[in-house]
Amino acid sequence: MRASTSSAAGRPRSDLNATVFAATLRSVHELGYAGATMDRIAVAAGVAKTTLYRRWPSKGALIIDCLIDAFGRIPFEGVDRDEVLSSGIRWLADKIGEPGVGAALAGVFSDAVNDPALRAILASRLQAPYRLALQAELGEPPHRIRLLMDVVTGTLIHRMGMTGEPMADADVAALIEMVLRTFR
């Protein structure tokens, strides 16, 4: 018996998720979210556009999968709540500062504002895991976690969107200070 994830018959999918994700972030970094068209991403990945649509139902879904891959899991570090919170916020700020990640997040977020289907994917696949992990780690009620995520993510994205640059370290420190006063 073969591994259950591999179907028995037919040509297997070539292993190009990593290639596509890298090409996606690179395209977004160089051309912006709107400029990173599906055609260009396909060319950058050395893949046919139709192949992208065989694997992801829409551009938004591709970007979200790309972001899930880019973010990974939160590395909870530290012993007390202060350290966990501040390291988590710094981790998110750093990730958003990586080339393409912040712009991709802001772009797909804004697409999701008026696309309920995409919003559902974004909320369930990208945000929910972190919400649950934070809830388990901090032991706060759900609405507190929601507010925490709105404040941290919203602030970082807003800065990125208004300036085009990720938030500077000094301001991240001020944000941490502010959050700690409420959630410590």
Place this chain on the structure above:
Amino acid sequence: MRASTSSAAGRPRSDLNATVFAATLRSVHELGYAGATMDRIAVAAGVAKTTLYRRWPSKGALIIDCLIDAFGRIPFEGVDRDEVLSSGIRWLADKIGEPGVGAALAGVFSDAVNDPALRAILASRLQAPYRLALQAELGEPPHRIRLLMDVVTGTLIHRMGMTGEPMADADVAALIEMVLRTFR
């Protein structure tokens, strides 16, 4: 001598800014930011699409002017900093909760993320006046005001974008509480 704003010759512009702004917010409210196309806004306003483009250079510019009109000036209320801050945050939350305003703001914000020209308009025409007013009212250094606006606006938009609904009063109160702990 005539009023300096009225040029001497030619057919005068008909007074339809208010009509267009109302039609814009209505369209965004009913169809979302992406669904509110320039064609539809024109039809909703009873105006030709070319007339819109004679007055606004782009859809984003129209939305921004519409938002400037919708927001107006901050009504600073209260005697001490606590009252000024909390009433200001509540005012912004209420405005964002008005039909179409939140979606329009989120939509144009996301357009601006990857359109530097639009971002410049957004920053200078919509955000700067409030930044200066807050600076004068609170007497805080510029980077503190920037952080304050990122936190408040970012949080409200993020909630709106992730849920499709404006932030509930209880959470607005919690946001105010949090901001006051840092900026009081």
Place this chain on the structure above:
DNA sequence: TGATTACGCTACCGGTAGTAGCGTAATCGG
């Protein structure tokens, strides 16, 4: 009345997300 400017209308361009269909390549079980 003539010059000037704004408006409505139709038609158009360039570009983007997403789809259809075909030939071909890669893998399986027999």
Place this chain on the structure above:
DNA sequence: CCGATTACGCTACTACCGGTAGCGTAATCA
């Protein structure tokens, strides 16, 4: 080795949107 099956590349296509060009007409002023 062979047929079935599935994935891939490619070309062509649709539908839609932001934005523009050009023309006839309406409104205003000198």
